[in-house]
Amino acid sequence: MKKLVDLRNITKSFGSQIVLDDLNLYIRENEFLTLLGPSGCGKTTTLRILGGFETPDTGSVIFDGSDITKLPPNKRQLNTVFQKYALFTHMTIAENIAFGLKIKHKPASYVKDKIKYALKLVNLDGFENRMPDSLSGGQQQRIAIARAIVNEPKLLLLDEPLGALDLKLRQDMQYELIRLKNELGITFIYVTHDQEEALTMSDTIVVMNQGYIQQIGTPESIYNEPENAFVADFIGDSNIIASTMIEDRLVQILGARFACVDEGFGRNKPVDVVIRPEDVELTLPEQGTIRGEVTHLIFKGVHYEMEVLANGFEWLVHSTKMFPVGTQVGIQVDPFNIQIMNKPESEDEEAVGVNE
Amino acid sequence: MNRKALSAPYLFWITAFIVIPLGMVLYYGLTDKTGAFTLENIIAIATAEHSKALWIAIKFSLESTVICLLLAYPLAMILAGMQISQHSFIVFIFILPMWMNFLLRTLAWQTLLEKSGVINNILGFLHLPALNIINTPAAIILGMVYNFLPFMVLPIYNSLTKIDPNVINAARDLGANSVQTFARITLPLSLPGVISGITMVFVPALTTFVISTLLGGSKILLIGNVIEQEFTQAGNWHLGSGLSIVLMLFILINMILTAIFDKDGEGNAL
Numbered sequence: 001m002k003k004l005v006d007l008r009n010i011t012k013s014f015g016s017q018i019v020l021d022d023l024n025l026y027i028r029e030n031e032f033l034t035l036l037g038p039s040g041c042g043k044t045t046t047l048r049i050l051g052g053f054e055t056p057d058t059g060s061v062i063f064d065g066s067d068i069t070k071l072p073p074n075k076r077q078l079n080t081v082f083q084k085y086a087l088f089t090h091m092t093i094a095e096n097i098a099f100g101l102k103i104k105h106k107p108a109s110y111v112k113d114k115i116k117y118a119l120k121l122v123n124l125d126g127f128e129n130r131m132p133d134s135l136s137g138g139q140q141q142r143i144a145i146a147r148a149i150v151n152e153p154k155l156l157l158l159d160e161p162l163g164a165l166d167l168k169l170r171q172d173m174q175y176e177l178i179r180l181k182n183e184l185g186i187t188f189i190y191v192t193h194d195q196e197e198a199l200t201m202s203d204t205i206v207v208m209n210q211g212y213i214q215q216i217g218t219p220e221s222i223y224n225e226p227e228n229a230f231v232a233d234f235i236g237d238s239n240i241i242a243s244t245m246i247e248d249r250l251v252q253i254l255g256a257r258f259a260c261v262d263e264g265f266g267r268n269k270p271v272d273v274v275i276r277p278e279d280v281e282l283t284l285p286e287q288g289t290i291r292g293e294v295t296h297l298i299f300k301g302v303h304y305e306m307e308v309l310a311n312g313f314e315w316l317v318h319s320t321k322m323f324p325v326g327t328q329v330g331i332q333v334d335p336f337n338i339q340i341m342n343k344p345e346s347e348d349e350e351a352v353g354v355n356e
Numbered sequence: 357m358n359r360k361a362l363s364a365p366y367l368f369w370i371t372a373f374i375v376i377p378l379g380m381v382l383y384y385g386l387t388d389k390t391g392a393f394t395l396e397n398i399i400a401i402a403t404a405e406h407s408k409a410l411w412i413a414i415k416f417s418l419e420s421t422v423i424c425l426l427l428a429y430p431l432a433m434i435l436a437g438m439q440i441s442q443h444s445f446i447v448f449i450f451i452l453p454m455w456m457n458f459l460l461r462t463l464a465w466q467t468l469l470e471k472s473g474v475i476n477n478i479l480g481f482l483h484l485p486a487l488n489i490i491n492t493p494a495a496i497i498l499g500m501v502y503n504f505l506p507f508m509v510l511p512i513y514n515s516l517t518k519i520d521p522n523v524i525n526a527a528r529d530l531g532a533n534s535v536q537t538f539a540r541i542t543l544p545l546s547l548p549g550v551i552s553g554i555t556m557v558f559v560p561a562l563t564t565f566v567i568s569t570l571l572g573g574s575k576i577l578l579i580g581n582v583i584e585q586e587f588t589q590a591g592n593w594h595l596g597s598g599l600s601i602v603l604m605l606f607i608l609i610n611m612i613l614t615a616i617f618d619k620d621g622e623g624n625a626l
Contacts, residue, residue, distance in 0.1 A: 053525055073528040081530045087523035090544045099529035100538075151530065 001029040003062075004155060004187050005050065010044055010059035019045045020056070027155075027189060032181055034190045034198040035211075037208035038234070043191045047157050051080045060236045062156060074103075078155035079148035084164055085114040085140040087132040092126040093119075093143055100151040118146035121180065138169045142176075148183060158190045158231045162197065174347065195235045199223060207231050228281050228341055232274040239315055241278065242343075249342060254311035255296075256290040260338040274340045279337035282308070288330015294323045385597035392433035397598020406582060406599065412535075413578040415605070416493065416568075417561035424557045425550065427501070428508035432549075433542075435484070435509075436516035446511070454506055461568045465499055469571070491573035499567040504560060508553035516542070538610025547617070555614045559607050579603055 005027040012020040019041045027033050035043035048054040049061060052073035061070045068076055079100070088096050094115050101111045119125050124141035132140055141161055148156055158177075162170045165248075178201055181188050191197055198205050199219040207214040207222060215227045226232035230239050241251045248263040253273055265271055285291045293312025299305075304322050308315040310331055323329055378527040388394045401408055414428065435443050440501045452463060476486045489495045519542065527537040537610030572578075586596030 051525070051526075051529060072533075073525070074531045074533050076529075080526070082522040082526055084520070084522065086526040088527070088541060088545075099527070099532075101404060103536060147526075147530070150465040349533055 002065060003027070004029045004031075005189075006062035006111045007046070007049075008060050008062065010046070010049060010056045010061070012042075012054065012056050019350055020049075023059070023211070023213060025206060025213065025216075027187060030185055032178075032189055032190065032201060032203045034192060034202040034205050035208060036192060036195060036198040036234075038193055039208075039212075041202070041208040042211040043193075043208050044159060044339040047080075047189065049157055049189050050155075051077050051157055053201070055230050058134065061223075062348050063130075067094055077153055079147050079151050079153040080157040080159065081144050081161045081175070083159045083161070084134075085137075085144040087147070088142055091132075092128065093124075093130050093135075096132065096143060097150055097237050098148045098319050099147065102153075110333060113265060114150045118150045118202060121149070122146045122176075122185070122308060132198045137165050138173065140172065141165065141323065145177075145180065149180070149186065153186060154186045155189065158188060161190075163192075164195075170197070174213070177201060184265065194260055199235070204318040205350060207234060209272045225339055226274055226341065228344070229272050229274075232272075232339070232341070237277050237316055237318075238271075239275045239277065239313075241275070241313060243340075245271045245340065246286055251338065253338075254290060254313050256311065258289055258333060258338060259335040260341040262338075265342070269344050272343055274341060275333055275337060277305070277316040277332060280308075280315055280317045280319075282306075282317060282321065283330040285328045285330045285333050288332050292329060292332050294325050294327045294329060297322070298323050359548060381597045381600055383597075385601045388594060394624040397595050397602060400595055400598055401602045406579070409577045409582045410602070410606075412576065413562055413580060416497055416500065416578065417558050420504065420561050421496045421554055421558045423497065424505050424508040425500050425554065428505060428512055428553060429586055430548070432509050432512040432516055435513050450506060451510065453555050458503060459566060461503065462567055465495075466570050467501065469495055469498075490571065491558075491575055492574060493572070493573040494579075496576060499571045500557075500564065502560045503567065504557040507556035507560075511549040511552040511556065513549070515552075517544040519545050551614055551617045555610060560612060562606065563603060592600045 003026045004116065007023055008023045010020050017059070023042070023046065025046075035046055036041050045054060049056050052071060052075075054070070060067050062068070063076070063078070078141050083142045085100065088099065091099070095098040095116050097115045098111050101114060106114075115128060116125075119127055119324060122145055123173060124139060124142055124146070127135070127139070127143070132143065135143065140162075143159070157218075162330060165173060177188075177190075187269075190198075190201065199222075202219055204216065205219055206216050206321055211231050214223060215231045217225075222231065223235055226235060226238075232238045232240055241253055243251050244251050245262075245265040245268070246257065247267050248265075250263075251258050251260050251271070251273060282288075290310050292308040292315065294306050295309050295314070296307040299322075303318045303320050306317045306319065306323060308317055315331060363460055372557060384394060385397050386395070388396065435446060438446070452591075469487070470476070471486070471488065471490065473490070476615060479486055489498070490556045523545070524537060527541045532540065563580050565578060565584045567583075570578055570579045580603075583596050583603070586599065590596075593624050596620075
């Protein structure tokens with residue numbers, strides 16, 4: 001698919017603080033791409049550079065084949081859905097939605113049709129004459145989306161649009177956004193710090209930390225094959241254990257040898273191993289590769305969360321089977337579920353990779 | 357019960373210093389020297405001397421309100437656009453003169469503007485023509501603008517800082533250039549502050565007599581001067597009160613207009 005946006009060598013600092021350091025990223029047409037990371041990782045700054053609200057110190061923004069680095073926001077063929085909605089409180093819902101179209105001097109009948117269409121699209125028919133203040137948070141967010149998409153942008157930027165909503169509403173809106181994206185065929189760039197939101201909605205996730213891209217990939221690959229400890233730790237719960245790669249397809253974890261599927265790390269090489277809590281299988285003590293004792297047990301609804309002390313490490317385990325505290329258990333891991341990662345080699349790489 | 361008790365000092369205050377004086381003004385304004393009811397003191401506004409004073413007062417206060425607005429809006433925008441660390445200092449600088457007595461500040465202008473005052477000394481030293489604005493309408497309006505400008509800046513500044521920067525960004529994002537964004541978003545959203553500022557400048561300017569006395573000599577009489585003279589020099593409390601009632605009506609009209617425009621009451625939060 002065609003590249004719609006290309007960010008080339010973007011660097012941005014505020015005062016002495018470097019927010020983005022030589023960022024390179026492209027977004028394909030019709031992609032749902034999520035910038036994911038903790039606060040201060042540079043994701044919002046990246047979005048603001050795309051929207052035209054910040055100018056990068058160096059580098060260029062290529063949009064649809066032309067350089068828009070210096071273009072003001074009103075000249076860009078993209079629209080933004082802002083955090084906390086940013087509706088025009090002195091205008092009715094219809095006037096809010098019509099704002100962009102009226103600026104572009106579209107005929108009145110066209111504007112009227114568009115308002116109706118947009119309100120239908122976000123399931124708020126008949127809200128034309130209401131004022132923004134009389135709407136709930138979820139409704140205001142829908143209006144903010146409607147206000148952006150009536151302009152038929154090629155690219156929609158969403159800056160933590162669901163951050164102010166409660167959990168249930170947030171989940172509903174996630175499905176709503178996916179539906180909208182499919183109906184409209186617009187490219188979405190979505191910024192969030194919520195990994196669940198990112199995993200649910202995205203085609204591509206870009207994990208960022210301290211101004212650097214940590215990993216780009218599909219939700220599955222980000223979750224199942226994190227490239228470094230930061231990504232593994234940020235996306236979901238995980239057991240990250242310093243280990244040694246004995247040889248291809250054999251790794252020594254906490255003194256015990258586990259079969260794995262990774263190759264090419266070399267012999268007797270120190271590595272980090274990631275094992276997701278749901279991939280740790282608890283067995284009878286004699287059947288496990290290593291043995292341990294259950295130290296904590298919490299019922300989580302779908303599963304039990306347990307901690308197992310084995311060979312000096314507290315293993316986090318999610319299982320539908322319950323093992324009471326004090327039970328002696330064995331631990332087994334399927335070779336496919338052991339993810340091997342290179343240890344950061346230099347201190348520089350360490351700063352890029354892991355921020356604990 | 358407890359709550360009612362807490363409001364007692366406040367009720368006493370309003371009664372002693374607002375309700376009773378107002379009642380006295382009404383009593384004096386609507387009676388003659390014998391104590392009989394009359395509308396003469398009110399109708400007295402129609403005499404050439406009084407209506408001229410009222411007209412000049414309205415004209416001067418409108419002019420100074422407009423000048424204040426034109427000066428204050430850009431200033432408030434600059435202040436609101438600054439970072440917190442910078443603007444709190446500048447707001448402080450701006451409020452600083454307000455801590456000094458109003459009379460002293462106006463007297464200072466008298467000294468500055470006098471024929472042989474500070475400004476003309478400097479102009480003379482530079483061999484420039486002297487400035488002759490003391491005892492002219494210009495001096496009075498200057499005094500009004502100087503004294504009341506902060507009351508225009510602060511409410512406008514307040515309403516501007518309340519606007520979410522992302523609302524401005526959203527307008528730009530939807531295709532509005534900076535002029536369109538100002539006209540359609542910033543200005544309408546700051547209107548409560550503007551209206552509040554207009555009231556806070558217009559009302560004191562309309563009723564002032566100190567500024568016109570000190571900077572206008574005794575040549576230019578505003579309605580405030582006329583009322584003051586009736587009380588202090590002529591000793592005619594009845595006429596003074598009658599004219600005060602007329603002036604209050606004008607202020608009341610201003611307040612009603614303000615209330616109509618400023619529905620949310622936002623701009624009043626100083």
